[in-house]
Amino acid sequence: MTKIKFIDASFADPNEDEFVLKRRFEWHLRKLRALRNGVSPQVSGDFEDQLRWNKDLAAVTLAEKDRAKAIRRARCVMRARNKVSGLGHLAQEDRRRLEVLRDGADLVRIGSEHRADEIAAAIHAEMPWMAAATDLLWKAMRRSVRRGEAGFRLPPMLLNGPPGIGKSVWSRELGRHLGVPRCGIEGTAEQASFVVNGSQRGWSTALPGRPLQTILQSLCANPIVVIDEVEKAGTPTSSKGQTYGLTEGLLPLLEPSSAAAWRCPYYQVGFDMSCISWILTSNSLRGLTAPFLSRLEVLHLEPPSREHLIYFAAREGRRRGLSDPSMEAIREVLGEVAGRHVLNLRHVSRMIARAEALSSGPRLH
Structure with missing residues (x-):
């Protein structure tokens, strides 16, 4: 480190x-x-x-x-x-x-190309339908090792695809395997740029941005920052006509050269934010500007196939200790329904939760 x-x-x-x-x-x-x-x-x-x-x-x-x-x-x-x-x-x-930054902040690195292969293989085994994102990650990790980089930074990426396919779960798995902190931001709930950049003093709720807070708490300079449903963020406007859009606030942070000398509006001090791995998710590209998209690796993801849903159900069922008859019933339902209706991981998770509740409930005599 x-x-x-x-x-x-x-x-x-x-x-x-x-x-x-x-x-x-x-x-x-x-x-x-x-x-x-x-x-x-x-x-x-x-x-x-x-x-x-x-x-x-x-x-x-x-x-x-x-x-x-x-x-x-x-x-x-x-x-x-x-x-x-x-x-x-x-x-x-x-x-x-x-003061906690007196001795600097840590950078977590990928130790070897073999370690990069292990991480990519483990994530792919968990979520094979996210192969496009895992492939980009795998190549970025091996490139980081070959260049001898002090810390790993995933190029800013946008996972665009239908809801319920595991985009956020994929980012959590990445953070767990890399051993770095993860900061999650909901684009629909926190629309203004304040949540990323922080706000200047004078506002009643003035605070530093969430990514900087994560680094100050963990002392890790290359965390993963995930912004879900970024296309739904919108652009709040003040009474004076000033806009505070989330995507506009992200622009200088997504560019390594400007992120390295980024100045916090709250502390009015410069910080090196260039090592953050940014993972953004969206259900569509509608409303996202060309300057914003040009800073991202945009991956278009397809929903999991019926085989992937059955695979996910089997893995989750084993993890929750469901019986073989329960799992067989879920597989039969998925085999029949998935061909006629569009299902996602959330549907399968609800099936498993219902089967778990039934199996743990009191028996009728």
């Missing part, structure tokens, strides 16, 4: 606060006055000589104006450090929140 400098700011030594600087300035003043009065340390440098020298310095008295001057200089140094740190405009509480 590699660390990167995630925040465009510097952090002072936490052990050097205003009080420590004041003591240091006072001690330096004592040295200057001791030397001026003819008191000098012994050159031998042994312990007793050093102890005698410290006693001589402690005997030098400082007036109240000397102590006041030392504290003024200490405060001046602290102000200068805050100014050059890039965090001087923040309140102390916000600086404490960002």
Whole structure:
């Protein structure tokens, strides 16, 4: 695991606060006055000589104006450090929140091409109908290994297909196999760009964006961020005519060059967001602009076949401990109905849940 400098700011030594600087300035003043009065340390440098020298310095008295001057200089140094740190405009509480980034953030990498093959094979075994997405993932992981990248980043992708085929589940499986955190955002529930970018202070609900919050909590710089049903997000407009569309807010974050120097509206500090893996899902491309789509690998997915639905039912049934007769009944229903009606994973999940409830219910005598 590699660390990167995630925040465009510097952090002072936490052990050097205003009080420590004041003591240091006072001690330096004592040295200057001791030397001026003819008191000098012994050159031998042994312990007793050093102890005698410290006693001589402690005997030098400082007036109240000397102590006041030392504290003024200490405060001046602290102000200068805050100014050059890039965090001087923040309140102390916000600086404490960002303090976790002092040593950078972690990047999770793919260890070898063999490991990339294992991850792709495991996800494909779970969801073979998502082969197009898994194939893109597999090639991206192997390419990341060959290039020696410090951390894996999936190219921004849009999984476009009918509802209930497992697009969100696929992203959860990816996060589990990669061992990175996952941030999920519902495009229908959180339409404004604030949920991704954060909002400027002054708003009653001002907060940093969800992706940045995920990184601050996990200290992982390459999480997976999933935005479901992005085409339904819409574009909220303020009373002054300003638009805050979710897709517009995503544009600078989907482009690696601009994401590397992305500036948070809430903290007003730069962060390197270029390592995030963005996975967007949609049921259609209606309403999505050309500039937005040009930043994405758009994959058009088909619904699972009848064989895939039966495969999914068998796997879920085993996981839930359903009996063989129950599973056989579900297979028969799917075999008859799937040919006449369009079914998806949600339909199958409801069948399995109903069979599980019946099998665990009380028996009638």
